[in-house]
Amino acid sequence: MKGKWQATLAAVLTVASVVVSPVLAAPPSGSRDLAQIRTQLVFEYVRFGNLKSALESAEQAVRADDTFVPGLLAKAYVHALLSQDAEAVRIYQRALQLEPDNPEGNNNYGLYLCEHGRPQEALQYFARALANPLYNAPQTAHLNMGTCYIKLGRAEEANSALLAALQAAPNYPPALRALARLHSTQDNPKLAAFYFERLVQALPEGLGADDLLLGVNIARRTGDAARLADWANQLKTRYPDSRETQQLISGN
16 A cells, blocks of 8 residues: 555645745744755655655654644655554644645645545545645646545546546646546546547656556557557566566466
8 A cells, every 4th residue: 555655646745835824823934944944855755765764854844843734744744655544644634723725735635535445535625625726736636536536436526527637737647547547447448548648648758567558458448459569569678577567468
């Protein structure tokens, strides 16, 4: 679960500076500056796989300013990566007590809930994030909402949420990928192929192993032998030791 959670977060977690509620006492400017610096370092440490230093940096951010919501969100994020779920939930809830309308906090807590078996509960948090007109990354909340609807088996609502993500950010790769995958399971291979081809165009750096296997499966459904051979060859050549290549060769 931790690997899946980390990969998902890399794609759709949003952490941004926020305007602190005026009802909170403003900390000394040096404390806020230190909290901001330490919060930024959290994600650099995570990027390099150093969760010990990431947690230490998050704790330093919160000690410097325990009302700095991005610092709290960063700390909750690291606890989630460490599977310290009770602490992650406690800190997410603390952040939202401080700023109930914070869009990043609502999106991130909703994502956490969705990835931890509580998709129905998560939907309200995405809705709260999207209700904030100052949210600068609405595509992420729409995407996460769509993912939760998929988990709940509500395909039509998932489709609507993912389309909203594309309306907020045209050619947003995670939404294109999700739509291709959704329609590949909904007996609509032509529509799946449409979104998959758009995903290919949106990722000039190339497709990952999971994307290539998705392309293979869609090409099989559409009967496109040329595309099937192309994606299969790329998968075996570029990712010979991946699980996706094993699935391709074994036919599973």
